[in-house]
Amino acid sequence: MGIIYYGGAESPIHIEDGVLAHLKIVITTKLRRNESFTLSFQHGAEEPTGRTTIWLHPAIPLRFVFEEPEAPELDPQLIRDLADSAHTSGGIALKREHILRASGGTHTPPEGTTRGG
Numbered sequence: 001m002g003i004i005y006y007g008g009a010e011s012p013i014h015i016e017d018g019v020l021a022h023l024k025i026v027i028t029t030k031l032r033r034n035e036s037f038t039l040s041f042q043h044g045a046e047e048p049t050g051r052t053t054i055w056l057h058p059a060i061p062l063r064f065v066f067e068e069p070e071a072p073e074l075d076p077q078l079i080r081d082l083a084d085s086a087h088t089s090g091g092i093a094l095k096r097e098h099i100l101r102a103s104g105g106t107h108t109p110p111e112g113t114t115r116g117g
Helices: 017-032 078-087 096-102
Strands: 004-008 014-015 037-042 051-056 062-065
Touching: 004 017, 014 017, 017 037, 017 051, 017 078, 017 096, 051 062, 078 096
Parallel strands: none
Antiparallel strands: 004 014, 004 062, 037 051
């Protein structure tokens, strides 16, 4: 389980390593171009039901932490799909299909693995 530390948020955002690796490519590319956008995701099982949207901006501190020491294999099509959605007014809306694709579609992640405590 990877973690995004974003700005002064009261709690870090927990996202599966494979998904986070794909998001990192898209997020850093857009921020390097000085482009702001949103990222939305559903809350994890240990949190109240709901979803969160964060505004990603180049001036806000951001750090990615991965549980696994080795980088996972990346799916170029998933990166393109996430990048395309980042260019829309709705931004990136992280969905279960993204989680499945980032993990190679070999298993269904447990409920609530897109974000935790």
